[in-house]
Amino acid sequence: MSLTVxxxxxxxxxxxxxxxxxxxxxxxxxxxxxxxxxxxTTLMRIIADLLVPSTGRVLFNGxxxxxxxxxxxEKLGYLPQDFGVYPNFTAEQFLLYIARLKGLSKFxxxxxxxxxxxxxxxxxxxxxxxxxxxxxxxQRVGIAQALLNDPQILIMDEPTAGxxxxxxxxxxxxxxxLSQNKTVLLSTHIVSDIEAVANEVILLKKGRVLEIGxxxxxxxxxxxxxxxxxxSIDEGTVLAKQYPCSNTVHFEGKSTxxxxxxxxxxxxxxxxxxxxxxxxxxxxx
Ligand SMILES: Nc1ncnc2c1ncn2[C@@H]1O[C@H](COP(=O)(O)OP(=O)(O)O)[C@@H](O)[C@H]1O
Ligand SMILES: [Mg+2]
Numbered sequence: 001m002s003l004t005v006x007x008x009x010x011x012x013x014x015x016x017x018x019x020x021x022x023x024x025x026x027x028x029x030x031x032x033x034x035x036x037x038x039x040x041t042t043l044m045r046i047i048a049d050l051l052v053p054s055t056g057r058v059l060f061n062g063x064x065x066x067x068x069x070x071x072x073x074e075k076l077g078y079l080p081q082d083f084g085v086y087p088n089f090t091a092e093q094f095l096l097y098i099a100r101l102k103g104l105s106k107f108x109x110x111x112x113x114x115x116x117x118x119x120x121x122x123x124x125x126x127x128x129x130x131x132x133x134x135x136x137x138x139q140r141v142g143i144a145q146a147l148l149n150d151p152q153i154l155i156m157d158e159p160t161a162g163x164x165x166x167x168x169x170x171x172x173x174x175x176x177x178l179s180q181n182k183t184v185l186l187s188t189h190i191v192s193d194i195e196a197v198a199n200e201v202i203l204l205k206k207g208r209v210l211e212i213g214x215x216x217x218x219x220x221x222x223x224x225x226x227x228x229x230x231x232s233i234d235e236g237t238v239l240a241k242q243y244p245c246s247n248t249v250h251f252e253g254k255s256t257x258x259x260x261x262x263x264x265x266x267x268x269x270x271x272x273x274x275x276x277x278x279x280x281x282x283x284x285x
Contacts, residue, residue: 001061001152002026003047003183008056010042010207017042018207021056025153025183029175031198032187035284039207040187041081044157047185048078060153074103077151081158081187083142087131091122091141094130098145109148116144120174136167143174154178156186160193172197195276203283210283215276222260222274222282229269230256239266244285246278260285 003025010018018039032040045051047058049065049072058065065072086094092113099109117123120140125133130141139159146154160168175184175197188194194201195215203210203218211218226246231239236255240248243265247258258272259265260282 001183002059003153004059004062005043005047006056006059008043008046008053008058010039010046010051011054016207018046018053021204021207021209023202023209023212025185027181027183028199029179029184029186029197031194031201032185032204033189033191033194033201033280034187034204035189037206038204040204041157042207043204044078044155044185044187048076048155049073050078074149075152077146077149077154079142079146079154079156079159081161083138085130085133085138085141087129089130090127091117091130091133091137091144092126094141095144095148099148102149104148112148112150116147119147119178120144121170135162136164136170139163139167139171140174143171147178152182154182154184156184158187158189160188160190168193191276191280205284218279219274219276222278224271225260225262225282226272226274226278227259227261227265227269228256228272229259229266230254231266231268244281246281 005021005023008018008021009016021043032043034040042051046053060068060072089097095113095116096109099112104112117126120143122137122140130138133141143159146156160171163171199214200212201215201218202212229239231254233250233253233255236248236257239259240257243259243261245257245259249256259269260278
């Protein structure tokens with residue numbers, strides 16, 4: 001299984017949203033990380049064959065997705081960023097309905113709906129109306145609908161937006177349960193999501209790919225560039241204005257800063273092991 005993005009650009013009325021994007025996805029969970037406006041949704045819609053790129057193409061096992069058409073879409077599950085639900089449907093009715101739209105037989109629709117309600121932990125409230133569901137419960141319905149056709153490729157646009165910490169943990173568990181033999185691409189601007197689930201991270205900034213790598217490989221790029229220093233509060237305030245600062249702790253009249261800098265930012269600064277938040281600051285500040 002491979003999904004190749006080849007020289008993809010997208011221009012919306014003269015403004016480029018994507019420029020010369022290239023990468024190849026195989027099995028595993030890929031995290032697309034970038035701030036708002038980076039082009040994540042645009043890229044995912046192009047990969048899902050919902051939007052035509054201005055240049056370049058997307059290949060599924062070497063064949064252009066636009067020419068594969070339905071043969072590609074039946075292998076695909078997509079959770080849009082603005083996943084809307086029908087408030088008067090119950091979870092069960094909604095999934096049965098989407099399953100039929102996706103062309104599953106009545107029997108298969110029933111079987112998959114029951115299976116997925118179980119997987120996402122909504123079986124006991126499947127007869128309740130979606131209008132009364134919490135954000136996390138709705139999001140789980142969204143994940144379930146994307147999985148109805150047992151897709152090989154699962155694309156989820158900001159699936160953890162609006163989830164509370166407990167719901168995030170649950171989401172990660174669902175994801176690791178279902179990601180075997182699948183390609184999962186999920187976008188987020190939340191660093192901890194990536195850290196917890198992604199095998200590979202794609203950093204997208206202003207429509208361009210900055211880096212692609214495993215979380216540990218990206219952290220290596222920051223070695224020797226993250227520093228900690230404890231100073232008086234006044235000195236600390238000055239230094240925090242000169243360098244990107246990923247954390248400040250005030251304690252007993254002193255401040256301890258965590259700074260990103262190519263060189264030692266202060267004679268008292270000590271190098272420290274980089275984390276993913278430092279990485280985000282380093283690439284996206
Ligand atoms: N339909 C559209 N028409 C014009 N500009 C758009 C459209 N969709 C997105 N954009 C612009 O393209 C850029 C990337 O947007 P988007 O792909 O939504 O980024 P992200 O999902 O990372 O926040 C932004 O500057 C956005 O304003
Ligand atoms: Mg988006």
